[in-house]
Amino acid sequence: MSNKTVTLTDNATGKTAEFPVREGTHGSPAIDIRSLPPETGYFTYDPGFASTASCSSDIAFINGDEGTLLYRGYPIEQLAEQSSFLEVSYLLLHGELPRKNELEAFEDSITNHTMVNESLKNFFHGFHYDAHPMAMLTGVVGSLSAFYHDTIDIHDPDNRMLSAHRIIAKMPTIAALAFKHIMGEPFVYPQNRLSYCGNLLNMLFARPTEEFQINPVAERALDQLLILHADHEQNASTSTVRLAGSTGTNPFAAISSGCAALWGPAHGGANEAVLNMLHEVGDVKNVPRYIEKAKDKNDPFRLMGFGHRVYKNYDPRATVIRKTCHDVLDELGMGDDPQLELAMRLEEIALADDYFVERKLYPNVDFYSGIIYRALGIPSEFFTVLFALGRTPGWIAQWMEMISDSEQRIGRPRQIYTGASKRNYMPLHRRG
Ligand code: CMC
Numbered sequence: 001m002s003n004k005t006v007t008l009t010d011n012a013t014g015k016t017a018e019f020p021v022r023e024g025t026h027g028s029p030a031i032d033i034r035s036l037p038p039e040t041g042y043f044t045y046d047p048g049f050a051s052t053a054s055c056s057s058d059i060a061f062i063n064g065d066e067g068t069l070l071y072r073g074y075p076i077e078q079l080a081e082q083s084s085f086l087e088v089s090y091l092l093l094h095g096e097l098p099r100k101n102e103l104e105a106f107e108d109s110i111t112n113h114t115m116v117n118e119s120l121k122n123f124f125h126g127f128h129y130d131a132h133p134m135a136m137l138t139g140v141v142g143s144l145s146a147f148y149h150d151t152i153d154i155h156d157p158d159n160r161m162l163s164a165h166r167i168i169a170k171m172p173t174i175a176a177l178a179f180k181h182i183m184g185e186p187f188v189y190p191q192n193r194l195s196y197c198g199n200l201l202n203m204l205f206a207r208p209t210e211e212f213q214i215n216p217v218a219e220r221a222l223d224q225l226l227i228l229h230a231d232h233e234q235n236a237s238t239s240t241v242r243l244a245g246s247t248g249t250n251p252f253a254a255i256s257s258g259c260a261a262l263w264g265p266a267h268g269g270a271n272e273a274v275l276n277m278l279h280e281v282g283d284v285k286n287v288p289r290y291i292e293k294a295k296d297k298n299d300p301f302r303l304m305g306f307g308h309r310v311y312k313n314y315d316p317r318a319t320v321i322r323k324t325c326h327d328v329l330d331e332l333g334m335g336d337d338p339q340l341e342l343a344m345r346l347e348e349i350a351l352a353d354d355y356f357v358e359r360k361l362y363p364n365v366d367f368y369s370g371i372i373y374r375a376l377g378i379p380s381e382f383f384t385v386l387f388a389l390g391r392t393p394g395w396i397a398q399w400m401e402m403i404s405d406s407e408q409r410i411g412r413p414r415q416i417y418t419g420a421s422k423r424n425y426m427p428l429h430r431r432g
Helices: 036-040 076-082 085-094 100-111 118-125 133-146 157-183 196-205 216-229 236-245 251-263 270-281 284-295 316-331 338-352 354-358 365-375 380-403
Strands: 005-009 016-022 060-063 068-071
Touching (some): 076 216, 076 316, 085 100, 085 380, 118 157, 133 251, 133 380, 157 251, 216 316, 216 365, 316 365
């Protein structure tokens, strides 16, 4: 807590009120306005909470101007290049990197929680064959609470950690069940001998009729993408998990609400939008026309996967994943795929074009993740599911942090009421 204060003056009455300032390790300080309503009679108005810190958090930090993203203090580039998704999950949950034996125990626990109850599999038979995978994921993740209701005492730290392990372990299995249901193929059980991402690839693509070979480049690319998506401060889905969790609901219900928030096109759907855009552009010969459309203020078309609300110089996740994207395309021999060729041409032209350079509109993480997923043979409506899978350790770490934060209260924003003044009910026969 800093000693600084901010004094606000009500110009109408001349009354003043002093508020403490809270400072974190990095980032802008915040005025602690919890005593504002009782002291002044005012609330604050902040749609989208863009000027409001809803909590204190030790987990992630973004500096948009510098293009940095830290998980527990570690730069995302270092984690993406040197760590693994499970090690990063441990880091997010526990706050420190694990020692060798701690990592082994964590990996072992996750591996041994990947199976889902057989009756949970039956839920998928009730979904329509063309159900959106996020609809299935959201519903089935919420339903996990029906299987583990005896171990979801949110006030017990061991129960909380057990739920965290279960959800991180079961997300790939549930995601793959949804995938196989859409494909009309038999479900594939998790295999304990495989890595987290090797297992995911196997559950997605293995068929009973032939041996499935896991490509190590694909396995590593997927692992890296999950690391890059593992946390991103108080974004919409994480805030949703915290808000739902603040009511004391169980962790599976809270994570399910995070999935629902992530599903929206303004959040997790951007990489799907990149693929839709590539489909619209259609051919490399149309790229210059679409670049002109993107620059035309009278045309609503924008280059999907370019620009970022927070990262104004570059998206540090994109820098890492750009190289991996090119490695994946080379490894899989996909350089000739027309849609991927189109994507690479767009990247090349936009990076050299003054309009994009001056506005610092670099390709963001979603541009490359969409291309990698497409190269791996993952359909675009499934991209958000993989985003959810990657974000799960972040969601659950933020939920755990919230539960143990003594300052946290049930989330309950206020409003400025602009509706009708109090009036009397008019019986139907007298309404004219
Ligand atoms: N294509 C063409 N022009 C663009 C684009 C684009 N993708 N993005 C921004 N601009 C222009 C915009 O027209 C404006 O020009 P001017 O200054 O001449 O008026 C300038 O660049 C600044 O744009 P802005 O809309 O003020 O920037 P913003 O911070 O409000 O928007 C954004 C950020 C991500 C919404 C936007 O860049 C965009 O719509 N990008 C495409 C969609 C996309 O890829 N979204 C995923 C973001 S990553 C999600 C995540 O991290 O989870």
